[in-house]
Amino acid sequence: MPMPQEPEGFHLDQSFDDVWAEFEDLFVQARQTLATLKEPQPAHVVQASVNALFRTTHTLKGMAGMLGFPSFSKAAHRMEDIFDLMRKGRLRSTDSLVETLEAGILALESGVGGLRRGRSEPEDYLQPLRRQLGELEALARPAEGGAQDLTSMLDLPPDTLKALSEYEHTRVTSLLLSGMPIHGVRICLDFATFDERLRVYGEALGSFGELISTLPWDVPEDREGLAFLLMIACSDLEPSRLPALEGELLGLALLADPARVPASLRAEEAVPPPSEEKEPVPVASAAASPAQEVEILRLPAQRVEALEARLMAVGQLRDAASQLLNRTRRASDDDRPMALMGQMEDGLLDVQKSLLQMRMVKVESLFSRIEPMVKGLSRDTGKPVKLTFQGGDLELERSILGRLTEPFLHLVRNAVDHGLEPPSERAALGKSETGSLRISASQRGRNLRFDIRDDGRGFHLERIQARGIELGLLKAGDNPTPERLHRLTLEPGFSTQDKPTQLSGRGVGMDVVRAEIEALGGEVHLSSEVRRGSLIRLSFPLSRAVVSCLKVRCAGQPFGIPLGSVVRVQAGRQVCRGGDQVRVLGESLPLESLQACLGLPEPDGQRAFVVLGQQGAAARSVEVALGVDEIVGRGEVLLRSLPELAHTAGIMGGSVQEEGILWVLDPDAMLGLAMDSLMRRVARV
Amino acid sequence: MSEQGSWLHVRASGMDLALSTLDLREVVGMETVSPLPGRPQGIQGVVVFQGEFLPVLAWVDLPGCAVPTAPPMAMAVLRPRLAIPIERMIGVIDAPAATFRDIDEDDPATGWAGGLLHAGGLDLRLLDPDRLIALLRRFRGDR
Structure with missing residues (x-):
């Protein structure tokens, strides 16, 4: 190669x-x-x-x-x-x-x-x-005898006709044969602004019809600047709708009339204009099509980095404002400067939010890359696939999206090529001949989760085990768990395919998927059931975002609990301790202290608790009361992710606040930690 | 870790250490470390550095290291974004002045030191960022 x-x-x-x-x-x-x-x-x-x-x-x-x-x-x-x-x-x-x-x-x-x-x-x-x-x-390929050419019908000087490109010859011919008149718009533009003005003319003429060409033209003797002839195919051209500035427009002319095309030639037109088969829509609605409505602004990487640096600077400024606010509050009884600083802090948070928003793109744009690939794969492999997406409206950072594309394409290729069975095999198994591939995105706290599910044959664990032994990744006689076997497929060079197909099976790729996801601070989880299908779950933290939290205090430290997971907050006279059962709306719930969950020294007792539920669960299947020392209130915080080396169970990230860092809890992980801690209590008894 | 260039001679966790300048982002004054509740072994907490959280090494968790005798006065920020608290900066050693040898196999510091640098009559442990990070990851896996 x-x-x-x-x-x-x-x-x-x-x-x-x-x-x-x-x-x-x-x-x-x-x-x-x-x-x-x-x-x-x-x-x-x-x-x-x-x-x-x-x-x-x-x-x-x-x-x-x-x-x-x-x-x-x-x-x-x-x-x-x-x-x-x-x-x-x-x-x-x-x-x-x-x-x-x-x-x-x-x-x-x-x-x-x-x-x-x-x-x-x-x-x-x-x-x-x-x-x-x-x-x-x-x-x-053109038919014998060459293609028809009607450019000689254009009312243009011979030198100009000679200079027309093959494309212009083809378009002029095709448009005249389809009955479209060709007009010429002569303009003279200033040296300083001609490129911008040409763009303006191009856009305006585009609303009339097809702009075929922009040809250089002779500048009139009494003028300075650059002259052009814009060749446009449209049924009617209204001079009043042209964006001409004073002195710019030199003239309009009909360059070729389709009525003069011989009827015999019109009948010979073999290839209709590109959209002939389709029902045209009004120009107004075409103008609203996504490609035209969204202006893509491309920024060089250093500009994006500069934007990121500004975002960081705003963050640091807000941190400083928070700390200053706190110190002033302690030192002075005068509320006015504090109120002003409070306003400053709020304003900076708004700026931060809007800057963060600028970096976000919809997950949909990732899905839009997958759909055509699956169609192609379906055609090439002869496997009909029903592809469904969910969660395309979620947003993630553009830089993350760019890094996810390749892993995603690889996983989808694998799912269609290896996961889904051919239709005959599916029919023999009593399955629908059309395989199902479901890709969903969901936000779990500060984590983004992608699930790729297929209803194919699942991972062949025996074959994986045999291959693992062959590669020295497992010892003969080992009894690895299904989870371990699934994870083996993420090892570099691991493949159970004897022969790679054109699509996948070279043992290159799954390790890249894992490396990319882990580099984002996330993880890959694989599971499957024989003949039922596979699930590949990618989850990783979003690096920064504004999160609405319930602020609490425990062991002298502030914590935030994302509001989406807070079912209820309760505070009263009754002292409760880890391992107790508390009554909440007639239901009995287990209580564990936040300190016990995080491995901090346990308090003697607590008078407040927060009921945590699984986020996004339609019916809350798991709920735990989390004992805290004090409920502080609610607020929006700018969450920063923890770097990989500082990843700590139950902590999603932190936010710099007046009183130091507020640790934002990962509710799903906290539920797990609370249940583990309660189980340990039971075991000790 | 590199055996080229120059090294920063520092005292950290009561030891004389050499840090390759090629492995360093910068050395800055010590910041107040925010302890992480339920912290991972080897990391005492984080500081806010250039707008992001920067993990700070807990020397005491590393094999062959004792509880620091003096409070750290600075932190060396390694390229892989890890802050190393240091108690004193002693000087800079240039390549011609140094000789290297492998660290003894039974030295408990093998998990994070890449060798010994001999200069000015002293044997300095050479901090190897790759080994150190691998060790911290291993700690996390063991938990």
């Missing part, structure tokens, strides 16, 4: 973050634009999307070439060619074409993920799509 050529001076390390980010942005744009092709659109919108995709793949090709990835560059070039064929009208935008293109973009994206990890380049990134792409290219 050829190794990437690393040009002198280039090192694919952290300093390449800008480049990877740019790749990532290009893929996001490509996926979003491809998604718009699945919906019915007016022809000019389809054309604009295809043009954008052509440019994106062209850029990908150039970047890969510059970085010394010749195979990638070749694959991007092939995709670019397909988009070129589309924009020239030689390929129609159909669902199956868009699916193939989505799979191609995904293959390139996945390839970039591999390159980023230092993997060698495969010979052909598009190998799994070779057949489909070959068919498309064959389909688009």
Whole structure:
């Protein structure tokens, strides 16, 4: 396999973050634009999307070439060619074409993920799509005798006609054959602002129809600046709706009238415009399509880092304000400065919240990458798959999303390739022939959890055990637990497949999944049942967020309990101790002190407790009363995650407060710690 | 840990130690450590450093280390984001002035020291961040 050529001076390390980010942005744009092709659109919108995709793949090709990835560059070039064929009208935008293109973009994206990890380049990134792409290219091949060309109908000087590109020839011909007039808009723009003004004209003309070309034009003798002829295909062009500034507009002209196309030629038109099959929607609604409504602002990595630094600075400023507020409160009876500082602190919290929000993206954008891949895999493996998503509205940090993509794609590939049985095998087992793949995201306290479930054959534990012994990871005669066997699959190079398929089974990947999730401070949990299916659970903490908490105090330290897990708060005269049963709304609940849960010295007795319930559970299956020394109140806190080395059972993170660090409890973990502590009490008795 | 470059000679947990300057982010004045309730072995708590929590080593939990005799005056922040409390900074040792040898197998510090650096008539234990972090992770796994 050829190794990437690393040009002198280039090192694919952290300093390449800008480049990877740019790749990532290009893929996001490509996926979003491809998604718009699945919906019915007016022809000019389809054309604009295809043009954008052509440019994106062209850029990908150039970047890969510059970085010394010749195979990638070749694959991007092939995709670019397909988009070129589309924009020239030689390929129609159909669902199956868009699916193939989505799979191609995904293959390139996945390839970039591999390159980023230092993997060698495969010979052909598009190998799994070779057949489909070959068919498309064959389909688009011009018929014997060459293609029809109607550009000679354009009312333009011969030199200009000669300078038209192949694309312009194709589009002009195709549009005239479809009955669309071609207009020319001549403008003269100032040197200083011509690029911005051209963009404004481009946008305005795009609302009339398809902007085919921007051609250089002669500047009138009495003028200075740059002149252009904008060639546009539309049924009607209203001069009053053009964004012309004084003196800019030199003239409008009809360059070609489709009525003059001979009827015989019109009948010969073999390839209709790209959207002919689809019902056009009004321009207004097309303008609201996601690709057009969302403006993507790409920032270089150093700008994002600067933004992060500002976020950190605001955090430090707020910490300082909190501490100052506390010291002043102790030192002075005058409330006014304190009130002002309190306002400052609140204001800074708001700024922090909004800055945090800027970094968030919806999980949906991760799901949108999975869907086309599953469709492609389903087609390639001949396994029908019912794919469902849940929790796409949840948000996570953009940087985390970028790191999750590759592990996710790997897990989904594995699930379809190895997990789900072929339809005949499923039918023989009494299962539906269509396999089920469910991917859900949920927030558990400050943890984000992803579940990937399939109803396939489950992990073959005997085979895993045998392979584990073969690799020296297990000893013969050992009796490992199912959990241990499942976890073996996360070891580097572990595979039970005799022959890798094109999709998976090389034993490379699950270790990458684990490494990536653990690097995020999270964990991977695998479980399965024979012939019932598998569950892969990824959970990891979100690094920073604003959390609403109930503030309590124990052993002289402040703690926060996320409000989502607080069922009830009770304080009274009665003294309770760990191991007691307390009555809450007629129900008897076990009580354990927070101190006992965290391994701190136990108090003599406590007069307050908080009933904790499992977060997100429809019917609260587990509830425990957690004894605390004092209930302080509620508030919003900026939670910072603990670094991996400081991970502590039951603590989700901390927040710098006036009185020191407030430790935010992880309610699910606390429930477990409380139950363990209660069990130990029972065992001691 | 590197045998190239220069080393910071410090006194920590009552021992003379060498810290490779290549392994250091910076050395800063000691901050008040916020103890972690139910802390993991080897970590006494955290300090807020550059807006993030930074774990602070608990020397006392490490094999071959005693309870520090003096309060720490500074902390050396290692590249893997771990603060090492130090009681005194003694100086900087450059490569030509030092010789190295392996640490004795029965030295309890083998879990976190990568060797011995001989300079100025003293044998200094060389702190190896990789070994130290592996040891801290092992502590967590054992719990």
